Amino acid sequence: xxxxxxxxxxxxxxxxxxxxxxxxxxxxxxxxxxxxxxxxxxxxxxxxxx
Numbered sequence: 001x002x003x004x005x006x007x008x009x010x011x012x013x014x015x016x017x018x019x020x021x022x023x024x025x026x027x028x029x030x031x032x033x034x035x036x037x038x039x040x041x042x043x044x045x046x047x048x049x050x
Contacts, residue, residue, distance in 0.1 A: 001014065001027075002026075002027035002030035002031060002034075003030045003033075003034075005034065008020050008023045008024055008027065011023050011027060
C-alpha cells in the first residue's frame with residue numbers, strides 16, 4: 001500500500017495497526033523511495049543556473 005502512495009493513516013485503517021509508529025516502521029523504505037523520486041523530479045524542473 002505504501003508503494004501505491006497510501007498515507008500512514010490509510011494503511012493503519014486497513015491493517016488495524018493501533019499506532020502510526022507501527023505503520024511507519026513497516027513503510028519506511030517505501031516512503032524513502034517515494035520521497036527520493038519526488039526530489040529527483042523536482043530537481044529536473046529547476047532551471048539550470050547560468
